Amino acid sequence: MVKNVTTVFKVSAAVMFLLVLAGVLMPDALETITANIQTFISNAFGWYYLILVTFFVIVCLFFLISPVGRIKLGKPDDEPEFSRPTWIAMLFSAGMGIGLVFWGTAEPISHYAVSSPTGETGTNQAIKDAMRFTYFHWGVHAWAIYGIVALVLAYFKFRHGKPGLISATLYPVLGKKAEGPLGKIIDILAVIATVIGVATTLGFGAVQINGGLSFLFGLPVNIVVQFVIVAVVTVLFMYSAWSGLSKGIKILSNANMLLAVLLFAVMFILGPTMFILNLFTNTIGTYLQNLPAMSFRIAPLDEDTRSWITGWTVFYWAWWIAWSPFVGIFIARVSRGRSIREFVFTVLLIPSVIGFLWFSTFGGTAISLEHEGLARISEYATEESLFGVFSNYPLGMIASILAICLIGTFFITSADSGTFVLGMMTSNGSLSPGKGIKLTWGVLLSATALALLYTGGLQALQNTMIAAAFPFSFIMLLMTISLIKSLYGEARELGIGRFNPPNRSYKR
Template structure:
């Protein structure tokens, strides 16, 4: 295939083998993934908590350090996209379907089904539900994305390296970054990306089917989910053919408009004052308990430990598995920005938007449940959003808007995924060819279908946690490589800066 690297053939072969195994022996595939996932979460939960907190520390250091003045590009480089479009693109790629899927489901689950402290249905449960939802979707998540994206953008645009994960490791690996070790790292990144994106596509299909089932009585089953995925595949492939400057850019802006419209409707028709108070109170609790939550592993309470494994460790693995995809995409659209601007916007802006989203949707669901107007916790996860919207005026109309939003997020995530996978398997080309993108689109669809077929949402989650584990070591090396190179550049620039700041000689 034109311009395809050896990484493409190796990773595509591994993914095709996984598709075949999952299709032929789905029950065994689900059992094996469940066993491996259980081992990783039980044995390495502490590891996930430490490294993700470490990523936050690195990002905060770069935010306040003099290194933040360094530009992601040459001195004359200007940003390719306006700031609103840039934020829309990174937000759509970074959270996508997950935000809509869990916007209602996670807070109501923490409140009524399984609370962080084990106490459900109380005032404490309300506060904890929102606090931990903010924690899972806030600064920690974006620190994982931001660190990978920052490393890639710096080495791509500042140092002139190809847009490959392995290229960011040259300061540490030397010539091995271009050899077998580097290719192995790139293959791991590709497989992690495919699993992460496919998982989100599976979530999207399940939720669209859940919405159609709740609203119109269409059965929620594997057949309909397959049809939804195949239909969206056609749409995102059409979008992928138009390139990043058209399809993804337009869809990202549409996503933000739809999301803003849906958010406004729920905010106005919902418990507005309760939402505002809950948002304000939870921001305070989130900041106050930031360190405690970051390292909470609960070694003496097995029930709490199970909750942490099922939620916090799952999310940290999700962000890690998505980080090569989101990182490369954010890097690609961030040329010309300084490190400080990059970290500030990538770390803080999407987090605040997410906090608003969960306060409105999660807060509304909790308010309805507390008042007895609806029992949203009794619904399937994928139907909780629609159960909440049903209690609102014009609930069906708003629910249709929500389905449209899920669909556009679905298309954007898959479109971005094919673009990034194309980059990763063409030696970092910033404009991969369409044939390769179509090939990856087909493989993404196949793996999403197989994961659903072999065990539904649980198989999706199991496989994602497994894929994230090896790539976590790569991110650690990327952080070390970035800091090493930035500090070396700062030392090289310091003498020139001092010379320009010296006062003119009196005898001149």
């Protein structure tokens, strides 16, 4: 039973319930509405997404060299709770999860053979373009979005003792309005963005598990099978949420990393190893060389290219923004005691490089098979392309089963963590949200994922993601301004950098 519910919980849960109800009762109308909203936002504000996310990257990079980078995310005597390797593993598993497995093969092969970002498919240049744009979508821009939200939350929570709410980070900008109705609206928008962000990821997971079972055992790919998959996983993660089995979730989190490393090692060894290493090395260079141009690429004079940017880049920026409250709260929670400089360096660069290796291995193998005429991976459905790659190598069946298990464990841990974070966000920042609240969010997460799949599959997921992320993007901008204002106010008080008077130094 849900007790002592907040206004944020009531309103946000009601909004999501109505969305699910609309998906069940009038799926065609909901699909049309979300498609129209997505088209309008993408066409009218694609430029805004590109500038905003690049602004987050610039702010993060500035903190790397700024004297305020010495400030701790916590009190002066706070020490990190986790070792650096454990911390990095947590960052990576929280930030990517199912998405990395789903798109690891599908995105590079699509850019190479189906719809190139530069209009040239199937050539040597198309290979380079495919990989550098994949790096672009999963690299420092994605992690800057996560990093900004996590940095703001950690700074205000651990250094200034504020509640773990989005609205609480906006006090330097909004003043007492952050505690009133405006603050509640901000928290409601953050919750809705988070629900849709997590639900979209769960939808991708259900579709890929369905695709793997279809490829291996001939099961049909349809909403009925996906409903059963979501139902089974829902029972598992809600049992965990109800019983508070922190050990179980810890075991699953470790299993995620073990399975991911094992799957990576199998593909790296069995696949074209030298091609993977050479592709990784070359693409790092072209990615860095072209990063400024890609960051602002909107193609105002080329309708086809702009459509590609909308379907890929704008979608990804919206996905990361919608996913950022969930990931941000998690990363903030495990980053107490780190300096801002260490936080930014680690969050931006290390998971990005790990992701580049992942895409070079799985995407590079798929491209190699197709480029050499050994297989037509691009002809598989998006959710089946990974399993299509495995089928061309020894131990392919074992690797496919490992991949399905990995998606399943990512699914369970993401959903379980999502219920906790949503419970926290709708319980005034409580670190121990009630079981009833967590179970309510568990049901709504699964129901939202199924409703979106029912109304239009993957395209409906993408449309709704872009629509949900749009209002929260403005909140992220205010959070960034709030952080900068507060940091430099503190720097002035402590005498850091250019605020440092003669014969006075800052020691931390």
